[in-house]
Amino acid sequence: MDLKLSQCFISVDDHDKALAFYRDVLGLEVRGDVGFEGMRWVTVGSPLQPDVEIVLEPPAADPDASPADRLAMAQLLAKGMLRGVIFSTTDCDELFERVRASGADVVQEPEDQPYGLRDCAFRDPAGNLLRFTQKRPAG
Template identity: 80%
Template sequence: MDIKLSQCFIAVDDHDQALAFYRDALGLEVRQDVSFEGMRWVTVGSPEQPGVDIVLEPPVADPNASDADRRAMAELLAKGLLRGVIFSTEDCDATFERVRASGAEVLQEPVDQPYGVRDCAFRDPAGNMLRFAQRRSG
């Protein structure tokens, strides 16, 4: 069986702000920018992984969603409770400095974890948690 990750989704409440972060601060390339029925989806990805897309989607991607559902999702997003993403990096400390310099909210400075990685964590402009992990050798 040949199964590979193709796409993952991150809810964002301001696509322009998210795009500036994922493109400019993280260096991801923009692959698609699509609008439909008043909603917007922006697809970004690492040039190193052309077959893996991150879709920046509206918190509620349903034009028929109720106002109560929209409010509930907005509250969860504001608390950072919807999704998290873990990126791999060759140099956690350099990645930390680059992302911190962008003004992103720091959740955790680089630290060696007992499970074999050195990682750090930030919140993106929408509040989603992003971790950057470097495998430790040995």
Template identity: 80%
Template structure:
């Protein structure tokens, strides 16, 4: 029995800010952007991985959530403490420069990590941490 990743979720507080960042800055495809009642289902993904998507979801999509729950989740999102995604790239330094030049919010410049990768980190418009890495050479 084989198991593969199909979708992962990342919370965004404004789809209209998130979509241009993921599409135009990161170069991901918008695969779905569908409204349904008071919800919006947006998925993005790399052209190199047609079977894997990131769902850009509201911070708390649970209709039974209390106002206090919604406030708590909004505060965690603003601090960048909900989720993160790690991307692999062929050239972390070039990726870093491209995202920074597009106005990306830099968390960490490229550096070699002791666990065998060179990586950098940014925040998306909602505050989520996005890391970009490549295997370290040598």
């Protein structure tokens, strides 16, 4: 059986700000922009991974979510408590400088980790934690 990741989801509270970050700062390509029942989903992905997509969706993106559930999700998003993603890069330091220059919220500057990676972390405009990792040479 073949099994591969095809999509993951990140909640955002402002799709235009999210697009400015994911498209313009990170360089991901926009693959879709769909509205339905007053909500919007924007799909982005790396040109290097045409079969993997990140869907930027509203918090509580279920048309049947109660107002209380929508409020709870919006509050969790505002606190940065929802999950983000981990990207890999070939140059963590160069990527860090580019993302920092955009004004993104720095969580961790580039740092060598004992498990063989160099990584850094930011929050996207909605508060989601994004990590960027680079494999270090063995030894």
